[in-house]
Amino acid sequence: MRTGLPVSLVIVVALLAALPLAFTANTMLNFLTFVMIVTLAAQGWNLLAGFGGQFSFGHAAFFGMGAYAMAILQVRYGINAWLALPLAMALGAVVGFFLGFLSFRAQLRGSYFALVTLAFAEVFRILANASSFTNGAAGILVPLKTSAADFQFADRRWFYWVALAFVALVLALTYHISRTRFGAHLVAVRENEEAARALGVDAFRTKLKAITLSGAITATAGCLYTQKFLYIDANLAFGPWISVEALLAPIIGGMGTVLGPLAGAMMLLGLGEVTKSLFAMLLGGSIPGVDLVVFGVLLILCVAFAPQGVMGAIKRFSSRGAP
Amino acid sequence: MSTLLTCENVTKRFGGLLAVDNASLTVEAGSITGLIGPNGAGKTTLFTMISGFAEPTSGRVMFEGRDITALPAHIRAAQGIARTFQIVQPFAGLSVHENIAVGAYLRHAGRTEAMDKAEAVAREVGLDAMLAQPAGALTVAGRKRLELARALATEPRLLLLDEVLAGLNPSEIRDMIPVLQAIRSRGVTILIVEHVMQAVMQLCDTVYVLAQGRMIASGAPGEVAHDQGVVEAYLGHGAARKMQAHHEAKS
Numbered sequence: 001m002r003t004g005l006p007v008s009l010v011i012v013v014a015l016l017a018a019l020p021l022a023f024t025a026n027t028m029l030n031f032l033t034f035v036m037i038v039t040l041a042a043q044g045w046n047l048l049a050g051f052g053g054q055f056s057f058g059h060a061a062f063f064g065m066g067a068y069a070m071a072i073l074q075v076r077y078g079i080n081a082w083l084a085l086p087l088a089m090a091l092g093a094v095v096g097f098f099l100g101f102l103s104f105r106a107q108l109r110g111s112y113f114a115l116v117t118l119a120f121a122e123v124f125r126i127l128a129n130a131s132s133f134t135n136g137a138a139g140i141l142v143p144l145k146t147s148a149a150d151f152q153f154a155d156r157r158w159f160y161w162v163a164l165a166f167v168a169l170v171l172a173l174t175y176h177i178s179r180t181r182f183g184a185h186l187v188a189v190r191e192n193e194e195a196a197r198a199l200g201v202d203a204f205r206t207k208l209k210a211i212t213l214s215g216a217i218t219a220t221a222g223c224l225y226t227q228k229f230l231y232i233d234a235n236l237a238f239g240p241w242i243s244v245e246a247l248l249a250p251i252i253g254g255m256g257t258v259l260g261p262l263a264g265a266m267m268l269l270g271l272g273e274v275t276k277s278l279f280a281m282l283l284g285g286s287i288p289g290v291d292l293v294v295f296g297v298l299l300i301l302c303v304a305f306a307p308q309g310v311m312g313a314i315k316r317f318s319s320r321g322a323p
Numbered sequence: 324m325s326t327l328l329t330c331e332n333v334t335k336r337f338g339g340l341l342a343v344d345n346a347s348l349t350v351e352a353g354s355i356t357g358l359i360g361p362n363g364a365g366k367t368t369l370f371t372m373i374s375g376f377a378e379p380t381s382g383r384v385m386f387e388g389r390d391i392t393a394l395p396a397h398i399r400a401a402q403g404i405a406r407t408f409q410i411v412q413p414f415a416g417l418s419v420h421e422n423i424a425v426g427a428y429l430r431h432a433g434r435t436e437a438m439d440k441a442e443a444v445a446r447e448v449g450l451d452a453m454l455a456q457p458a459g460a461l462t463v464a465g466r467k468r469l470e471l472a473r474a475l476a477t478e479p480r481l482l483l484l485d486e487v488l489a490g491l492n493p494s495e496i497r498d499m500i501p502v503l504q505a506i507r508s509r510g511v512t513i514l515i516v517e518h519v520m521q522a523v524m525q526l527c528d529t530v531y532v533l534a535q536g537r538m539i540a541s542g543a544p545g546e547v548a549h550d551q552g553v554v555e556a557y558l559g560h561g562a563a564r565k566m567q568a569h570h571e572a573k574s
Binding site for chain 1: 414424476
């Protein structure tokens with residue numbers, strides 16, 4: 001990379017890295033780690049949909065592929081977690097390539113593409129729930145081996161920092177892509193595929209490249225999920241919840257921006273948690289799903305008042321303040 | 324002059340509709356060639372087949388002696404054919420500069436080089452003052468220039484212009500003509516579909532006339548304008564004879 005990373009990215013990552021020093025409670029660290037995992041999944045979605053305009057409703061397919069590969073490679077084949085990680089990422093890329101090849105070759109766009117991705121994720125979920133290879137509905141338990149050599153950490157802070165490192169890497173990668181020919185082609189395809197082709201852009205290859213990368217990134221989030229919680233089943237790995245959060249975070253944070261998925265995941269999950277604990281405090285018991293109500297309200301507010309998301313609002317605000 | 328582009332007996336059928344019927348044309352290198360004809364004559368359809376957005380039902384398209392009939396649009400762009408769209412297609416969410424850079428990336432892999440090239444092209448078509456503006460904020464005339472700039476940024480040898488002057492007012496058209504002449508004078512061959520006759524007469528070396536999918540005349544603009552078949556294609560059957568009679572009666 002010839003151009004240095006912008007200061008804003010460095011500052012954001014440094015602040016996030018310092019958070020565990022200020023908040024040491026386990027619940028807080030668990031929450032922050034979860035935010036990083038969702039951010040990573042959302043970053044994968046953002047590359048394909050935010051930059052490339054190909055809206056997927058089924059990023060659970062990649063997330064679950066990463067999560068299951070990570071678990072199965074360790075439990076069934078006794079492969080070390082650090083070795084399983086790149087294999088699981090590669091598998092996510094392969095699934096992305098395969099899905100992209102089929103749907104982009106068939107020239108699926110817009111809602112048709114979205115529906116096909118949704119169908120893929122659901123098929124994977126049903127298969128994982130039924131097949132004995134994935135241990136069916138019982139799910140897979142990864143044995144507890146708390147050592148860094150097994151990608152498990154006695155100290156929760158370390159897991160958070162590792163997850164943050166992945167997020168930071170993808171931030172840098174996304175920023176880099178946004179300033180390359182591939183990034184320009186991707187955005188051109190999003191804005192107007194026909195005009196892009198007239199200018200020499202191979203739309204099929206561009207989209208295929210994007211979905212392959214996107215699959216690998218979101219699969220990495222799945223890997224982290226497995227290592228963090230050491231248990232997965234079909235609904236956790238391939239369930240629609242992660243498809244929804246992977247797309248809500250960038251939409252609320254700002255699609256097609258480098259920091260959008262991170263900002264969105266922070267806001268989404270943060271407000272979700274706050275509401276949950278508020279209700280628990282006021283009513284003395286938790287209401288399951290109340291955070292989903294918050295997600296819905298946030299989405300509506302965003303669509304109505306900040307269609308460019310948080311990052312767009314910040315940009316508008318700061319340019320208004322500038323002379 | 325050598326031949327840059329040839330269409331040989333190109334036919335395009337959409338179901339029962341024969342949009343282009345056995346049309347042939349030749350574009351000499353370094354020329355400005357016009358393609359005119361009444362609405363619905365098949366001009367844009369012929370353009371889409373030359374630029375690779377549609378494949379002819381039969382016939383061949385040759386570029387620099389190679390058969391390009393089956394090549395997809397982005398490969399043709401790489402080989403040196405650029406087109407503009409009759410209905411402008413800006414990347415609305417991007418700035419003017421970024422819009423043009425997408426074209427420039429075709430021959431310049433690096434961001435700095437592509438952005439520099441885009442700026443140079445913007446200056447050539449008179450968009451340099453609006454580089455930072457979002458493309459969606461441009462006027463019609465500005466968008467037409469942007470179409471032209473993006474196509475030019477791919478550094479084509481053949482530029483296909485689909486009604487770049489349509490929707491412009493007379494003074495905007497007057498501003499645009501020298502821009503097109505300057506592009507030609509630095510070696511870019513132009514094939515232009517146009518309804519603005521004043522511009523066609525002023526710009527073109529050769530004009531082809533398409534009516535109901537068939538090529539009915541070709542030649543220097545002055546000759547073609549007085550061709551009986553052409554007058555009838557525009558004004559209806561018998562029009563040429565009536566006009567002749569009218570002229571004779573007056574004299």
